[in-house]
Amino acid sequence: MKRVAVLIFCLVAYTMASVYDAAPYVKKRHRARDVVYPYMEVSAGGMYSVSDYKTKSKTNYYHDLKRDEMVYDKDLYYNIYSFEGYSPWLDTKAGIIIIRRIALYLSFGCFWSVGEYRYKLYSRDKEEFSEDDARLRPYWGFGIKYYPVIDEQSPFYDAFVGFSIRGVFLNDNEKAWEKYGMYYEDGETIFELEIGKLWKISEYYSVGLSIKAVGGFGGSTEDIGGFHVDKHPVQNNDDVTLNSKHIGAAITIVRK
Numbered sequence: 001m002k003r004v005a006v007l008i009f010c011l012v013a014y015t016m017a018s019v020y021d022a023a024p025y026v027k028k029r030h031r032a033r034d035v036v037y038p039y040m041e042v043s044a045g046g047m048y049s050v051s052d053y054k055t056k057s058k059t060n061y062y063h064d065l066k067r068d069e070m071v072y073d074k075d076l077y078y079n080i081y082s083f084e085g086y087s088p089w090l091d092t093k094a095g096i097i098i099i100r101r102i103a104l105y106l107s108f109g110c111f112w113s114v115g116e117y118r119y120k121l122y123s124r125d126k127e128e129f130s131e132d133d134a135r136l137r138p139y140w141g142f143g144i145k146y147y148p149v150i151d152e153q154s155p156f157y158d159a160f161v162g163f164s165i166r167g168v169f170l171n172d173n174e175k176a177w178e179k180y181g182m183y184y185e186d187g188e189t190i191f192e193l194e195i196g197k198l199w200k201i202s203e204y205y206s207v208g209l210s211i212k213a214v215g216g217f218g219g220s221t222e223d224i225g226g227f228h229v230d231k232h233p234v235q236n237n238d239d240v241t242l243n244s245k246h247i248g249a250a251i252t253i254v255r256k
Contacts, residue, residue, distance in 0.1 A: 037256060039103045041093040043210065045250025049113055051083040053184055053218065053243055054123070062124050077123040079182040085115015089212075089250060093143070097256045103145040107164055110138040119180045129180060135173065139190070141166030158198035158206060166190050168216065188243060190216040198254055206254045216244030 057076035064071045088111060095105030114134040120127075143164030149156045167189055174186040196210030218241060 035099050037097050037100070039093070039095045039097040039105060040255040041091075041105070041252055043089075043091045043250040043252035045089050045210075045212075045248055047087045047089055047111065047212065047214065047246040047248025049083065049085060049087045049115070049244065049246045051081075051113075051216065051244035053079070053081040055079045062122055064124075071124070073124060075123070078121060079177075079184070080120040080123060081177065081182060081184070082118045083113060083115060083244075085113060087111040087113050087137070087246060087248070089248065091250070097147075100150045100256075101147050103147070103162075103256070105143060105145070107141045107143055107166060108139070110136060112136055117176065119176075119182070121180065131176075133172070133176075136171045137168050138171070139166040139168040141190075143192070145194075152200075156197075158200065158208070160194075160196055160198070160210075162192075162194040162196075162210075164192040164194070166192065185218070188216045188218050190214050190244070190246075196252065198252075204255055206256070208252050208254065209249065210252055211249050212247065214244075214246035214248075215242050216246075217241070218243045 054077040057073075057078055060072055060074055060076050061070045062073055062076055063069075089109070090111070091107060091109035093103075093105040093107050095103060097103040112134050115132070117131050117133055119129040141164055143162060145160050145162035147158060147160045149159060151157060168187060170186045170188065173184070177184055192212055192214045194210050194212050196208050198206035198208035200206045
């Protein structure tokens with residue numbers, strides 16, 4: 001009986017030794033590609049858009065042609081230009097996502113401002129001009145997107161919030177402004193805040209819905225080397241103002 005017990009013990013010891021020899025412990029080495037992944041996104045949607053440009057008078061005097069005299073107005077504005085309409089939107093993003101939470105990207109795309117454009121030379125003028133048009137707005141920029149929940153069992157998995165800064169080229173505006181004797185730069189800076197949710201459709205790809213709130217800013221008359229609005233030499237150095245506002249939604253496809 002003792003011999004049988006010793007034999008069983010030896011067999012158990014041999015088996016355990018074989019298991020540990022076959023699967024030795026190896027300390028995992030973390031590499032950059034374990035935490036950094038490529039990130040790509042394409043989205044399409046639309047926005048409701050309004051814009052308003054005007055310049056405060058430096059002298060506050062207006063020439064009343066009917067009475068042929070100069071009239072003082074402390075709230076006198078000139079080169080008044082506005083738009084209201086809709087903007088179909090196409091956007092692409094390319095960059096990296098870190099630890100499945102933080103996406104850093106470059107952004108390229110365009111939207112079309114379709115609606116009514118209105119012009120007025122002075123705020124005291126009774127005459128106003130308008131035209132319907134569709135104008136292309138290409139842009140480029142950069143941004144960040146944050147995915148706070150990475151637990152796939154959570155109902156908030158792949159919800160996100162994003163922020164982007166872009167330079168927009170206001171194509172065809174300069175031609176119209178020259179027609180009415182106005183002076184504005186044909187570009188501006190826009191800031192976009194975005195929230196949304198993705199749903200996974202494969203190992204790497206997801207489809208989602210996002211809501212966007214966008215503001216466009218024009219600068220002062222000083223040449224700041226960028227997307228300032230007002231460049232006429234006799235205009236005031238007014239503070240930066242919110243010239244355009246957009247709100248909309250988009251369907252997005254993400255690879256991460």
